[in-house]
Amino acid sequence: MKKILNQQLLNKYFAKYNIEDLFDEDIINYAQLHFYEKDEIILEAEDELEYYYLLVDGKIKISYLFENGKSMLLKFYKDFNTIGDLEFLKNKPIQCNVEAIENTFLIAIPSTILRANYIDNVNFLHHLVGSLSEKLHETINNSSYNFVYPLVNRLASYLVEHLEDDRNYILLNSPFKEIAEFLGTTYRHLVRTFKELESKSIIKCDNKKIYILDEDRLNELSKNVYMKSL
Template identity: 25%
Template sequence: MNSALTTANIRDILTRGNWFSGLNDHLQQQLFKLGKQIKLQSGERLFSRGDQPCGLYAVLSGNIRITGTGINGKEAILTLVEAPQWFGEIALFDNQARTHDAMAESSCLLWNIPQNKLTDLLYQHPEYWQDFGKLLTHKLRLAFQLIEDVALLPALPRLARRLLIMGEESDPGNICLSIPQEVLGSMLGISRQTTNQILKELEQKGIIRLARSQIEILDPARLQQIAGNMLSA
């Protein structure tokens, strides 16, 4: 999906997401009214660590890679953001520089609400701060869970949990994740060889299906059993 989308297309995509679908009608309408489409080619940078805030983004198609780079130049892949997920909300709250790099992992379309338009909206409707706070705290809960997983879980349940988290806003009957195995392994801090071995075992059990740079979750319930109890606090 590389061409510009109609308003109806955008609404259909965004309302699949848990956060956006939970907003009241007025706020949804404002985010449509104030937003604009941005097209990126694979490998094109959206923003870099240290850049000034440029607003809030939602992925309409493709995916965005969020990374950090150490002083030795080594890149750490934190996550891949897919449709219909939102990102960039940290800078909305503190108006500080971007904390990480964001780059198109594949050709993608984004929906962007510029920073100044968002702050004007929130000045007029301060009651909406709580809605954006929910977006931020959801990410914070996931971050705590992932830190705990790295410290306490073996590779298999850690990988299972990450797949479930990535697929939580997908159609339950069609959970297909666009992610190369080496990227998934980097996100989890495990080797590509170990990642491939675990995925092959899950495929042999009929829990997932592997394709080129894609992972389809066939049996979420069994994957959940492997992952154990997800953090709900």
């Protein structure tokens, strides 16, 4: 992690996402800009929450760590989002591992400063409630989608979510095992489903690079882009 001492860039992110609406103006004096390189760990489960993070640029993944050492991929976040809202509100250790899967910028606000000055702030509490409500909604939606639709639809939706406008391919950042866990299936079933889409000339797999050959059919299979990157 690198602390970026660039007040102009920090102010740019504050203005872009109207962050001053969440806090009083003097919070800028405590805010820091942190930069994490791709594949760098941002937060680890069981650690204390040192900073309340605002994701302002880049992409991260959230994984839940089980007692037996295994982990399950829960979600990808991109664009503006918050990290640590539940831990901050409940004053508990970090619940999940957080990792940058692209070069990522986060605004970091010391949790002790927030707890001392903003725990009763109406705007900030409204922000916390909205953030947690949205995450709960998406978690329920994702779980329901995994339960109702066949894997081919879930995988198509996953691929659609990761397709960028200026590319005809997707570069998978997560191992197949993690993707399988996220989609509620097994590694073998996931591999078979990739091959099924390949046999229908919808995609072409080249290791972790997935070329999209028929985007219309992939969108039709996706039914609903359920995995919103919050």
